[in-house]
Amino acid sequence: MDKAYLVRVAEDLATRAASLIVNNQTVQLRSAKREGRKLVVITEPVSGVTNVSSLKLLDEAGNLITERTANVDVLSDQSLEFRFEFEVRGAND
Numbered sequence: 001m002d003k004a005y006l007v008r009v010a011e012d013l014a015t016r017a018a019s020l021i022v023n024n025q026t027v028q029l030r031s032a033k034r035e036g037r038k039l040v041v042i043t044e045p046v047s048g049v050t051n052v053s054s055l056k057l058l059d060e061a062g063n064l065i066t067e068r069t070a071n072v073d074v075l076s077d078q079s080l081e082f083r084f085e086f087e088v089r090g091a092n093d
Contacts, residue, residue, distance in 0.1 A: 001090030006037045010088040016059040017041050020082055023054055027082070041084040050076050057084055 014034040020027045020043050032041045041057065055068040066084065074080065 001092075003037070003090075006088045006090055007034075010034045010037045010039050010086070013065070013086065013088070014039050014041075017057060017065060018060040019058050021054070021056040021058060022046060022049060022052060022080075022082070025049070030081075037088045039084075039086040039088070041086075043082045045079040045081050047079045048076070049074055049080055052080075055082065 011034050014032045017029060017032045017039075019029060020041075025046070027043045027046045030042045030044045032039065050073065052070050052072040052074060055070070057065045057067070059065055066086075
């Protein structure tokens with residue numbers, strides 16, 4: 001696949017990423033920045049979460065982009081930020 005098209009796909013993801021669902025709680029995104037074919041998504045801080053069991057990154061229409069499951073205990077007074085890093089690749093990368 002053409003590298004310029006892969007950059008376009010990464011840009012599309014950056015503009016569509018809209019929110020993160022952490023254990024059924026919506027967290028707004030602070031930024032979604034693209035650098036070439038790489039995309040980094042960072043959330044706003046969230047507090048009051050004592051266990052992280054589910055993360056769902058959604059687009060502007062509420063469609064699932066990616067999902068992760070975990071079982072991570074968190075101190076109740078901690079503030080959390082989440083970071084996702086993607087690299088859009090073709091079949092020959």
